[in-house]
Amino acid sequence: MTDFAGWLMPLRYGGETAEHDAVRNAAALFDLSHMGEIAVTGPDAGAALDYAVCGWPSALPVGGARYTMLCAPDGGILDDLIVYRQADERFLVVANAVNTAVVLGELRQRSAEFGAAVVTDETLSTGLISIQGPNGPGILSAVTDLPVGQMRYYTGAYGLVAGCPAWVARTGYTGEDGFEIFCAPADCERVWDALAAGGVPPAGLAARDTLRLEAGMPLYGSELGPDVTPYEAGLGRVVRLDKPGDFVGRSALAARAAEGPRRVLIGLVLQSRRVPRHGYPVLSGTSEVGLVTSGGPSPSLGAPIAMAYVAADAAAGPFSVDVRGRAEPAAVTKLPFYDRRKRQ
Numbered sequence: 633m634t635d636f637a638g639w640l641m642p643l644r645y646g647g648e649t650a651e652h653d654a655v656r657n658a659a660a661l662f663d664l665s666h667m668g669e670i671a672v673t674g675p676d677a678g679a680a681l682d683y684a685v686c687g688w689p690s691a692l693p694v695g696g697a698r699y700t701m702l703c704a705p706d707g708g709i710l711d712d713l714i715v716y717r718q719a720d721e722r723f724l725v726v727a728n729a730v731n732t733a734v735v736l737g738e739l740r741q742r743s744a745e746f747g748a749a750v751v752t753d754e755t756l757s758t759g760l761i762s763i764q765g766p767n768g769p770g771i772l773s774a775v776t777d778l779p780v781g782q783m784r785y786y787t788g789a790y791g792l793v794a795g796c797p798a799w800v801a802r803t804g805y806t807g808e809d810g811f812e813i814f815c816a817p818a819d820c821e822r823v824w825d826a827l828a829a830g831g832v833p834p835a836g837l838a839a840r841d842t843l844r845l846e847a848g849m850p851l852y853g854s855e856l857g858p859d860v861t862p863y864e865a866g867l868g869r870v871v872r873l874d875k876p877g878d879f880v881g882r883s884a885l886a887a888r889a890a891e892g893p894r895r896v897l898i899g900l901v902l903q904s905r906r907v908p909r910h911g912y913p914v915l916s917g918t919s920e921v922g923l924v925t926s927g928g929p930s931p932s933l934g935a936p937i938a939m940a941y942v943a944a945d946a947a948a949g950p951f952s953v954d955v956r957g958r959a960e961p962a963a964v965t966k967l968p969f970y971d972r973r974k975r976q
Contacts, residue, residue, distance in 0.1 A: 634837070637729035639666035641837055648838035652931045655806050655843055656970075659765030660835035661827055664812065665820065668732030669758040670725040670739060673750050677723050679877075680749035681715065684742040686862065686885060688875040692717040697786040697801060700870050701862055702735055707884035708858035709865070711735050712850065714803060716788050724754075724799070724814070728852045742880060759820035763827050764810030764835075764843075766972070772811050775826040776800065780811060794819075794826035805840065807847025808972055845926050845937065848899060848968030854910060854925045855897060855939060861885065864893045864941070866967070895922065896947050899969055900938045900962040906955045908938040908962075913954040921946040924953060932970050939967070 634643045642663070644651065654660040672681055678690030687700030696717050702710045711731040716724040727735040736753050743749045763772055769781050778791035778800055788801030796819035804810035815823055828834070841851070850856050850865055862871050862885070871885050902908060908927035913920045922942030930937045938953065952959040 636837065637666060637732075639729060641666060642834070644836040644838045645834045648836065648842065649931050651833065651835035651839035652842050654833050655765045655808055655835060655839065656932055657765070658832075659763055659767040659771055659810075660833050660839070661824060662762040662764065662835055662840060663820075663824070664760040664762050665758075665817070666729040667755075667760055668727035668729060668735060669754045669760075669814065670727060670732075670736055671750075671752045671754050672723045672725060672739065672743065673752070674721055674748045676743075676746035676748035677721055677750075680739075680743035680746040680751075681723055681725075682875060682877060683746070683879050684739055685713065685715070686871045686879060686881060687715070688872040689715045689717065689723055691875070694719060695787050695789055697788055697803060699786075701856075701867070702738055703862070703881035703885065704858060705881055705884060707861040707881045707888055709852075709856045709860055709862065710738060710858060711852060712856055716799070716801060718788070718790070718799060731852060757817070759815050759817040759823075760812060761815070761820060761823050761827070762804060762810060762812045763832065764804050764806040764808050766809055767832075768808070768810045771827060771830060771832060772800075794823050796823055798823070805849060806843040807849065807968060807970055808843070841926075842928055842931060845928060845939065846930050846932055846968065846970035848939065850897075850939075851926060855941075860941075861888050861893075863888050864895055864897065866897050893944055895941045896944050897925070897939060897941055897967070898947060899965045899967045900924075900940055900951060900953065901933070901965050901969070902936040902938070902953060902955075903961040903963065905936065906958070906960050907936045908953045908955055908960075912938075914940045914942055914962075915952045915954055915959055916942075916946050916949060919946075920954075921951075927953075930969060937969050938962070
């Protein structure tokens with residue numbers, strides 16, 4: 633167990649490689665109750681969120697979900713979020729645990745001019761259990777009244793799981809198919825036990841990190857932060873400059889879109905067994921051109937991998953990574969490293 637943003641979280645239950653492989657090949661369970669859940673409700677909820685984030689939440693249909701970002705006026709990322717439209721006048725914003733207070737404060741401030749929008753912190757009244765892996769839909773379908781096999785990716789619906797009221801969404805942070813189940817904290821154990829009944833193992837934070845790294849999914853504090861814009865992170869698609877009205881960071885993000893990124897996020901596969909870690913220098917020849925943001929061994933690829941920011945004018949490589957004083961050759965690869973759609 634380890635402290636994570638004030639929560640006591642499982643780093644691993646047994647071994648992270650076995651937990652990682654369970655998600656890739658079958659299914660595993662994650663307790664994600666540390667994530668922040670913030671409701672935005674009322675007739676002006678959609679308009680308030682459109683102003684607060686760089687996406688276009690009001691365009692979502694009921695049951696829809698969207699990955700988006702909360703940006704500062706200068707375009708820097710304060711957090712990356714998932715927004716669910718649960719009803720005409722109700723949106724659920726899911727924030728990273730380390731940023732829940734920041735997101736809550738910003739949403740309240742940015743919604744202040746929208747009189748018919750109410751921002752409520754529901755973090756402590758919401759539990760979150762996730763089942764991830766190719767067997768996840770079948771396992772979940774046995775304990776819910778929802779037709780989960782027919783649900784599209786990035787959608788959600790209200791239903792019962794193990795007899796407990798829940799919001800069930802086909803989303804996740806592993807690169808695999810899976811579902812996230814939002815329910816009352818008192819119901820979490822019942823939901824967990826029902827999903828685990830067939831021998832589905834639990835997985836901790838360590839496996840979650842190797843899974844998301846293989847899937848090329850950014851982590852706040854590593855790939856994302858106030859000194860990074862969505863364009864540098866290769867996520868310019870989440871910025872909806874075409875939506876009507878103003879939003880926080882619009883002018884700065886429009887200028888950055890026009891000028892192009894100053895640095896780019898790339899994927900690297902090391903040609904040795906030595907493992908790159910956060911903060912290790914990326915070299916082109918003998919010149920330092922960037923830094924590793926996330927790195928580790930890839931159980932699925934059988935090689936060390938890393939994401940790194942490098943100067944845009946040096947993005948063609950070739951590259952090596954300074955691993956404790958020794959330059960280790962690294963091949964550039966298109967993200968993600970692992971794509972379940974190409975599973976053999």
